[in-house]
Amino acid sequence: MRPPEELRSDFPALSQAAHGHPLAYLDNAATTQKPRAVLDAVRSFYEKDYANVHRGLYDLSVRATEAFESSRRRVADFLEAASPEEIIFTRGTTEAINLLASSAGRSLLQHGDGVLLTEMEHHANLVPWQMLRSLGIRLHFLPVDDEQGTIDWNRVEEIAKKHRIRLLAFTHVSNSLGKVNPAAEICARARSLGLLSLVDAAQSAGHQHLSVREIGCDFLAFSGHKMCAPTGIGVLYGRQELLDLLPPYQTGGEMIAEVRLDQSSWKSPPHRFEAGTPNIGGAIGLRAAIDYLQTVGLDAVEKHTASLASYAASGLASIPGIRILGPRNHRAGIVSFVLDKVHAHDLVAFLDQEGLALRAGDHCNQPLLRKFGLAATARASFYLYNLREEVDRLIEAVEKTRRYFAG
Amino acid sequence: MRPPEELRSDFPALSQAAHGHPLAYLDNAATTQKPRAVLDAVRSFYEKDYANVHRGLYDLSVRATEAFESSRRRVADFLEAASPEEIIFTRGTTEAINLLASSAGRSLLQHGDGVLLTEMEHHANLVPWQMLRSLGIRLHFLPVDDEQGTIDWNRVEEIAKKHRIRLLAFTHVSNSLGKVNPAAEICARARSLGLLSLVDAAQSAGHQHLSVREIGCDFLAFSGHKMCAPTGIGVLYGRQELLDLLPPYQTGGEMIAEVRLDQSSWKSPPHRFEAGTPNIGGAIGLRAAIDYLQTVGLDAVEKHTASLASYAASGLASIPGIRILGPRNHRAGIVSFVLDKVHAHDLVAFLDQEGLALRAGDHCNQPLLRKFGLAATARASFYLYNLREEVDRLIEAVEKTRRYFAG
Amino acid sequence: MELDELYREAILDHARHPRNFGALEECNRSAAAKNVSCGDAIQLFLRLSPAGRIEVVRFSGSGCAISTASASLLTLAVQGKTAQEAEALFEKIQRLLTGTSAPQDELPGDLAVLAGVRRFPQRVGCAMLSWHALEDALRTGEKNSV
Amino acid sequence: MELDELYREAILDHARHPRNFGALEECNRSAAAKNVSCGDAIQLFLRLSPAGRIEVVRFSGSGCAISTASASLLTLAVQGKTAQEAEALFEKIQRLLTGTSAPQDELPGDLAVLAGVRRFPQRVGCAMLSWHALEDALRTGEKNSV
Numbered sequence A, B: 001m002r003p004p005e006e007l008r009s010d011f012p013a014l015s016q017a018a019h020g021h022p023l024a025y026l027d028n029a030a031t032t033q034k035p036r037a038v039l040d041a042v043r044s045f046y047e048k049d050y051a052n053v054h055r056g057l058y059d060l061s062v063r064a065t066e067a068f069e070s071s072r073r074r075v076a077d078f079l080e081a082a083s084p085e086e087i088i089f090t091r092g093t094t095e096a097i098n099l100l101a102s103s104a105g106r107s108l109l110q111h112g113d114g115v116l117l118t119e120m121e122h123h124a125n126l127v128p129w130q131m132l133r134s135l136g137i138r139l140h141f142l143p144v145d146d147e148q149g150t151i152d153w154n155r156v157e158e159i160a161k162k163h164r165i166r167l168l169a170f171t172h173v174s175n176s177l178g179k180v181n182p183a184a185e186i187c188a189r190a191r192s193l194g195l196l197s198l199v200d201a202a203q204s205a206g207h208q209h210l211s212v213r214e215i216g217c218d219f220l221a222f223s224g225h226k227m228c229a230p231t232g233i234g235v236l237y238g239r240q241e242l243l244d245l246l247p248p249y250q251t252g253g254e255m256i257a258e259v260r261l262d263q264s265s266w267k268s269p270p271h272r273f274e275a276g277t278p279n280i281g282g283a284i285g286l287r288a289a290i291d292y293l294q295t296v297g298l299d300a301v302e303k304h305t306a307s308l309a310s311y312a313a314s315g316l317a318s319i320p321g322i323r324i325l326g327p328r329n330h331r332a333g334i335v336s337f338v339l340d341k342v343h344a345h346d347l348v349a350f351l352d353q354e355g356l357a358l359r360a361g362d363h364c365n366q367p368l369l370r371k372f373g374l375a376a377t378a379r380a381s382f383y384l385y386n387l388r389e390e391v392d393r394l395i396e397a398v399e400k401t402r403r404y405f406a407g
Numbered sequence C, D: 001m002e003l004d005e006l007y008r009e010a011i012l013d014h015a016r017h018p019r020n021f022g023a024l025e026e027c028n029r030s031a032a033a034k035n036v037s038c039g040d041a042i043q044l045f046l047r048l049s050p051a052g053r054i055e056v057v058r059f060s061g062s063g064c065a066i067s068t069a070s071a072s073l074l075t076l077a078v079q080g081k082t083a084q085e086a087e088a089l090f091e092k093i094q095r096l097l098t099g100t101s102a103p104q105d106e107l108p109g110d111l112a113v114l115a116g117v118r119r120f121p122q123r124v125g126c127a128m129l130s131w132h133a134l135e136d137a138l139r140t141g142e143k144n145s146v
């Protein structure tokens, strides 16, 4: 990998100051900054090749359609999907999971079926499934056994048999604990039990090598904005034979074959699931982000962020009164922590003054935090452009804040 | 208004050549080109103020949130809404109507209620309502009486009474006929009959002055990409007391108040309807587009496009074998036509060779075209940057194509 | 003009005067194909001999010059061919128009005029429409409702 | 440091040693308020005299330094006030913190230390949390379940 000091210069937002310090952007689990290559690609698309897609017969719209569909092919390559038809563009992970839950709730899942989740799911992979309760679909949860994020995946079998589980949906990487779940193993287990599987890859896409072929999942969702792409674009991957069984989600133009006043028929996937004018510019940006990340090298990104996180976790551990969540080993680039007697909000307000941008809150993980007796944590999350010096500044600033509040 | 020759230079895409001719982009009803001011605003946002919104306590995310919410306020001003809480960001018109249909189908509309549409609706304002049939909600249609797009709005009363109509949903401007429906009059009529109203403003937003206060509608939907903004952003406006009654559409982060494993509660509108990370960059772009259009002047835009369309309609009328759809007077900037013995696809393929970008097809208006015995038309649609010379080129090229095929 | 490449004289002639046009009542195979993105629709009617040879072929429907000419050319090209030969032709034209075979791999006889479509990807669907109907009619053993 | 403006010494003192902290069993008004964006939650308990004067006021819950200090200051400020006076105070602090009144329109007494929040819009919700609970407790006639 090119050294992070050098990669930083690809990201215009990172060269700004914050409260008189160089900005240390440590909120990458919420969203990532954008490299110039992505901003350039989107701009140049709008300046040269922009038109609406799919139905135009003139040159400009042929080019726009080709650019949009080539983004779909690029995503298919990136995920090692069997074909571009398995790639549905959405606004992000949240919409991808809503689409799947809504469509599966009317097809793959029957009244009385169960969906198995874990206690560490982001609200995006929990609330859409709760909405299916009114259809008689029941939710079950694999418990998280400790603050390290340990889940006993052996329990899947027993729960699946007892509760007529049809689908297992789990997060690849926990956005609050930094726990990495063994996705390939879990999906193999699901398949052997006859369960469908959904991987929430919001925190892993663009942060490590990610292959649906290797993982063996049936569905996978991610957001572009967490991997260098603009906001408003994301992906639902689904195995073709399953997508063929799913009814549409949103309806309108572009997704219909024939419309009569009294009824309509649908196109095949993926267009069936993309009603209306899509986020064309977003898809172009996502393609550019994938290009950028693959040039940097995803294995290197994974190694770099994991090494920063474990450096941060061990450095922070020496601060009196600190409590660090998440696994001791094999931690993704995320460290959540709380400081005794200092509320997480006060903590990050102080860190902000030192130019350190961290998030405090429930990280859309209320049930998990509640289980740990917490309402909020502070969270540092890293990406390819973060530096060891930034971690050093973080550790020092947390200690300084502790002293300030200790009075 | 600054002269269109000058406005053109604000749009980088318009200075390109197409097949050796200057590009005449005449597909504005499908989507519009983007002015430099919009591209600059989005880029500068990502370069300086980008972070995730709503939950960050650090400076950068406070700025991003403020930029996003100020876009919402800007849209509220633009539409003359009572408050920013009445503005829900969506991907576009299609998603806005899907959101409304889905949520209203579970609240405002009851089994046995009717929804009244017109025969000229875009698929986006038809198919989402068809989906409610499974809930026992029935659809009724105001007929379009002729190719001019005449609708007898007096019939609303009789249909409303006979069929327990609860909601009237209609397009402000027909995207295939260029017919302008008298929205304020229609909504006043709806209100007096106790009906809710939805205006599909996809073709009027950014093309004329548009005020929900003056129109008096309950809901209104539009797409940013048809009014100089990037793709992936649009708006559903709803009157506050009605939004309060609507259940959520998509679920996940940002829209919930409290989440437990077994149930969740919702924030108030508009956040209740915006699950997950929104298209932040898109909202910034929409704000810049509104700024741009208001500087140009919306009354002037309306006058300019209408005058180009009537100039085009009368010029084309002299071509042997041509059939022009839409109203004779008071036509918006849209002209659909068919040429005897020349299929619309062949026609626009020829026009493309002359650098004229027009759309051919059903314009997502299959039921209406079928009623007229047509499968496809060619459509020229104008915006602030189009020129009379472009219309002259169009008329000449249509005549040339006719001669070519007459052989 | 670039477009002359697409609208060659022979194409225009077939579009203006389509051969074997009109429904065939006494067919034993038929199929319809529709281009959802433009509304063009073609119905194809075949009468196969007991030995599997195409004795009569006709088409009806409405479409652009490219889809009409292609259907007209199809009827001439497959008349008298066996089902297998016709399928091979379908595959050949598909390979040629979608660019998966080399351009020198030319189409036989009159069909050669369709090669110009190759440069206009947005029109390949038009040219292939009747061929998909043919494929469908041959593959599904029995007569379909159209 | 800019933040000293927000975390004045008095604020830190109230946050570390909140006054009137803990539930009040014998209250006749109470309300809870929750900041959905951060999870902070405050319960406020009041005993109003028959004449409508606040005789006792206490709070419980957990939150950041700003919300805790603000609640603690609230209890001192409204003690002994009539419901009307307390409501007027609520409105004054809301106007001051949300920037709809001029900064010179100062808050009375100890509450003045909250003025620093004004410059941190993301923390106004924290400072207002207990005040919303107060508003709620005063407006709804009967004792609420908390």
Ligand SMILES: Cc1ncc(COP(=O)(O)O)c(C=O)c1O
Residues within 6 Å of the ligand: A029, A030, A091, A092, A093, A094, A095, A122, A124, A125, A171, A173, A174, A175, A200, A202, A203, A223, A364, B253, B275, B276, B277
């Ligand atoms: C694990 C996980 N799932 C889902 C989401 C939701 O992603 P988005 O807000 O982009 O829809 C997030 C991001 O916050 C996440 O971390």
Ligand SMILES: Cc1ncc(COP(=O)(O)O)c(C=O)c1O
Residues within 6 Å of the ligand: A253, A275, A276, A277, B029, B030, B091, B092, B093, B094, B095, B122, B124, B125, B171, B173, B174, B175, B200, B202, B203, B223, B225, B364
């Ligand atoms: C009248 C009308 N309604 C709805 C739409 C759908 O808009 P979008 O594709 O941006 O969702 C369009 C655009 O094609 C339209 O013209």
